[in-house]
Amino acid sequence: MDFDLTEEQRLLQDSVARLLGDKYGFEQRKGYMKSPEGWSREIWAQYAELGLLGLPFAEDEGGFGGGHVETMLVAEQLGKAIALEPWIPTVVIGGGFLRAGASAELRAELVPQIAAGELMLAFAQTERQSRYDLNDVATTAKKDGSGWVISGRKGMVIHGDSAGKLVVTARTAGGQRDHKGIGVFLVDAKDPGVTRRGYRTVDGQRAAEVEFANARAEAVLGNPEDGLPLVDQVVDETIVALAAEAVGCMQVAHDMTIDYMKTRKQFDRPIGSFQALQHRAADMLVQLEQARSMSYFAAMGVEERDPAERRKNMASVKAQIGRSARFVGQQSIQLHGGIAMTVEYACGHYFKRLTVNDAMFGDADYWVRFLANSGGLVAAA
């Protein structure tokens, strides 16, 4: 048990922190958000330079060879900056599918493009009716010669508007909510069968509605008749990144709140001198520390071999992170008072990201219920 970083990990963390410190101040971020794509190509190129875009791929495939700890370290820094770029969809989710579901040939083709910042990916999974259930897939994939064509509508495809290729879940067999019969496909976003409408999400990210009308799949990722285990695995890996992002957000929201409490005066004293507010700040710290612990646990628990156990681990991570995010987010606003309610003040943006972060792939309530139905973490016997 050792929470120290290796020299390499520290270098990675520091380099990301330095880049974001220089280039991702709150005002700079506003500029990126206002740009047509809603994020910064320039920063993306610098991510590429730092190796962040090839992070999880094997070195001999053009990647950086990073593991879950590295994902965690980067995601936490990105969370501190509430970064807007499609790093999680491209590198963590897309990268996860490529690593676990793509042929070596496909990876040889795509990984260098991703690592160089030329190709963005997005995960077209949510449907209007599906909410957080990964098995609820109405979009269809039909055999067409040696390949597959996809039809259906996907929504809330995070960064779906800038992605060059889309990872799409589609039903190859069975009923809408069957666990079997789901395939994962790679579709070129420029395919004539693909129509996209992009928009912004409340936390400043981009997303798209994507219609597939007999869009041709470029590749199958994993087993087209039984792809849900692959989806589960990648989502579990993504939870490592989401947890770390949330910890980064919470850390900054907490720090900003403490700083504000030291400077803001009411009744002729800093509001930080009021004990009731001090105790609230302490409770925020408790929640933050518990969340940080679970972010570490995420990086460890995702390596569990048994998929059912792994999922229970990640359910517990989502549960704690979500609970902590809600408390820290809400209280950071409350302790600031009105100022944090304005769009010009950074704190509210952390709160918004934390709110969406909790709900990504299911909120804390969803995962507590899942965990309860799965027998929990502690065996009765």
Place this chain on the structure above:
Amino acid sequence: MDFDLTEEQRLLQDSVARLLGDKYGFEQRKGYMKSPEGWSREIWAQYAELGLLGLPFAEDEGGFGGGHVETMLVAEQLGKAIALEPWIPTVVIGGGFLRAGASAELRAELVPQIAAGELMLAFAQTERQSRYDLNDVATTAKKDGSGWVISGRKGMVIHGDSAGKLVVTARTAGGQRDHKGIGVFLVDAKDPGVTRRGYRTVDGQRAAEVEFANARAEAVLGNPEDGLPLVDQVVDETIVALAAEAVGCMQVAHDMTIDYMKTRKQFDRPIGSFQALQHRAADMLVQLEQARSMSYFAAMGVEERDPAERRKNMASVKAQIGRSARFVGQQSIQLHGGIAMTVEYACGHYFKRLTVNDAMFGDADYWVRFLANSGGLVAAA
């Protein structure tokens, strides 16, 4: 809408308050608890004198003609003293069954005895497996000539050891958890088929385990084939008393806490000057006021004609009272610190009664779940 008491109600309230103020100090209460029966016959006689024992019965039957508001007023005062006498089992529960389920002849016989303090009743309902489900009845009642004989075991019969007669639920037909086929019977406690073992409960009340071995029923209360609606009605009426008792307990626990905060010094100042503790005390007051409101609502909502709506009303009362009782009880201990952990200090005894009060006939969680399953209080349409 008028929360003022009538002159008569004020007299009633004041007379109970005066009696308990004189005779039910914490030290006096200890004495009563140590007596063999665990409560005071002398006080019981004074209850009779004040009319408390005939409270809910019609005046022409020897009662006081009180309604639910009167029940509430008395129960709140008894709660303030954490009184030990079998008032709720005898007058509210037993009385409720007599009013709604007994023949005029039976009432003519029993009400004067109850009102005079000569007869105590107890409700033999809980069974080892039944927990809070009123329909879970394994005890049987079998026809025997023109009457019924009861066999089975009842537990946690509050004040079952001093009761002269027992109101017993027993199954006349159907399976153990069927809603139909439950009868309510009056059994003399001295019947040779009745064996009782008395003990004390954690909140200082008495209770008994009662075995029925072909015990003869003196009377049937209500419909022996379908007595559950009667049981539901009486339990709902009892919730009026339990809610008020809890409010009385909370009021005293809160007052004691505030007083203690004003006098106890740590770090050279009264602990009541610490803002974090002040806010906790304020939160206790919020909970107390919300509970008091629901105690009033209980007296109103129990008169709803539709039994399903009435039960939803009472479910909401139990839910709020239980939540408030938990918070006020726990925090009254916490704000006192160690002193309230000792058996010599009154506050802990209020906490204990509040804990049991919450769980009587189902705790807040039980009733929230019931209410949720029943569609809640607000119609969607």
Place this chain on the structure above:
Amino acid sequence: MELRFNEAEIAFRQEVRDFIAKELPKETHERMLAGKSPTKQMVVDWQRKLNAKGWAVPEWPVEWGGPGWTLGQRYIFREELQQAPAPQPLAFNTNMCGPVIAEFGTEEQKKRFLPRMANLDDWWCQGFSEPGAGSDLAGLKTRAVREGDHYVVNGQKTWTTLAQHADWIFLLVRTDPNAKKQEGISFLLCDMKTPGITVRPIITIEGGHEVNEVFLDDVKVPVENLVGEENRGWDCAKFLLGNERFGQARVGASRERIRRLKRIASTESMDGGQPLMQDPDFARKVTEIEVELKALEMTVMRVIATESKRKDKKPDPATSVLKIKGTEIQQMCSELLMKAAGPYAWVDGDPEAEGSNDIDVAPDWAFGLAGVYFNWRKQSIYGGSNEIQRNIMAKAFLGL
């Protein structure tokens, strides 16, 4: 002790309900049913209808147009508007400034302002908070210096709700900088068209424009627009804030939202293909809110009953409960509505703006619900933050 509304009150409730059903424009009703605020014009039109009926200013003395209702009737009236839902009479006019003028104003001020206020001929806004004076309102710094028959006002107000619509503003200003904090403050009425007033929008985190900064730069306010005595404005403010707190329970509004929430969660298909109300945790949360709301409703009744009989102006201990619980319930409603919408709550855009859901990502009922949740965090901050309410309870009622 009579714990039910009497027959007259029940009849009154029906009368209000019938009036709303008959007179409330369909467009206004539908917009509000969908969870959006009414437009300025909708508010104005409706208030004029209420005024024609004699119902626009329930809190005012009869001689100035008040209907002479009991507190119970006032409560019923508000509750029915909230749960219809229908717009309420504009609070700045009818609950805040109007009662202050009626209580502290000169006869001339009453004649000049009250009828136009009641008919919403003038839209008023509130100039209280300042960047440095939030919870500590009495710490305000905006200065008013008397020069002849004018006060010259300089300073900055903030969180000024709907100042963009306003014709007039009522201001707390410091007229004696040497007096103790709460002394030396005065209450002024100021035409928003006066030179030197600049209104700058504050965009809140969900993207909406509801509040503003108001800059006052050598703004000349005629001395006749002073309400009450110079340096005694804090009395007006306390009187006004007392009225405000009373209305913060908003039981009817929460009931309307719970109804909407349950409608959505009972019909929309959710996780596992079931309606969300089948999810035991969600159903539990909704139920807990319903219970708290029922308790709050009874607490409001108690406050009304107590206040009706009280001679002094001292508020009931329960009024702070109304603010704390009322806002907690409303915030929880907004959170549960957001949760019901799932990912579709995340589409960015001011739900109040026209055409904002044109992208057609989310169903209309879900659009903007995260924004509403964000926006409603303000409820535990403004109107005397919930922490300030706890201070009040601890000090004023518990004597700590």
Place this chain on the structure above:
Amino acid sequence: MELRFNEAEIAFRQEVRDFIAKELPKETHERMLAGKSPTKQMVVDWQRKLNAKGWAVPEWPVEWGGPGWTLGQRYIFREELQQAPAPQPLAFNTNMCGPVIAEFGTEEQKKRFLPRMANLDDWWCQGFSEPGAGSDLAGLKTRAVREGDHYVVNGQKTWTTLAQHADWIFLLVRTDPNAKKQEGISFLLCDMKTPGITVRPIITIEGGHEVNEVFLDDVKVPVENLVGEENRGWDCAKFLLGNERFGQARVGASRERIRRLKRIASTESMDGGQPLMQDPDFARKVTEIEVELKALEMTVMRVIATESKRKDKKPDPATSVLKIKGTEIQQMCSELLMKAAGPYAWVDGDPEAEGSNDIDVAPDWAFGLAGVYFNWRKQSIYGGSNEIQRNIMAKAFLGL
């Protein structure tokens, strides 16, 4: 960054587990499995077995019998004892007074006291709290006046856990009444058989006798029993309390209780004839505790990892988290156990006392569970109340 135990640690855990399985007397194990405290004799017997094995005093220097374990090993050892469950080495001897003597004592004191402490030849108790000095421990008033080669001690200690078993007591006393609060305090060791000591039981609300008042009336303590310097006893106290807080997470103990809770709630038939774990609200509450416990476990690991590398004695910010969350989790476990028992939790009687469930009302597993819940409210009060922990966090770590 290596987020797992290494192979040596895993092997060590197995070694501890095997030792417990082989050596822990069946009677002791069964009593603890049923949720009861081990008797004095059980604690003594077990500690002597541990001592024979060299495991009785994990926190002590090797030269005084410590096994030389890493912090990780110490954690594993405690966790295995807690979750077995098995008695822990008596905290007063091994975690509190022993380390203080080892750190601050004279060579003679070490020789005289430590071996007997390790073997539990003497049972120690803690004389810190006083009626007027709870959260504000430094406000203690018990006086020690030096007279020749003795201190004469007068005063009263309270909340003295298991003083009824004790042979010795370690005391904080005021030796300089004129010094500032935290100065002028000394740390004394005192034989409980010394004339002038009276132990009076404090019965706690559930009826148990675990704590006591200790009256000190002209009690003569030889000067050689002063630990450290006169008037520098606060250093000893701080050192000791730092050690105490570290152990308050009690992850293994909570895990054992959750296991018991789930066993009960999965097998006992409850409302609706189903096991309680089928009740969605109950299952949710249990699950939430499991999640918090997992997070706490990781937080403990982090603290251990940080502390292992730190040179200074300053505690990690996370140590207050351990106290707050650790006690919250334990209290919630006790509440859920009580809830699981339903009405059968209400039978009065000290569950620790022999024959207390003879009435046979409740099943054995349920008897006394309300009492345990009541008793465990103390956890957020003692050892530095959770409010004091928040003060520490706000001041020491957040700089507020």
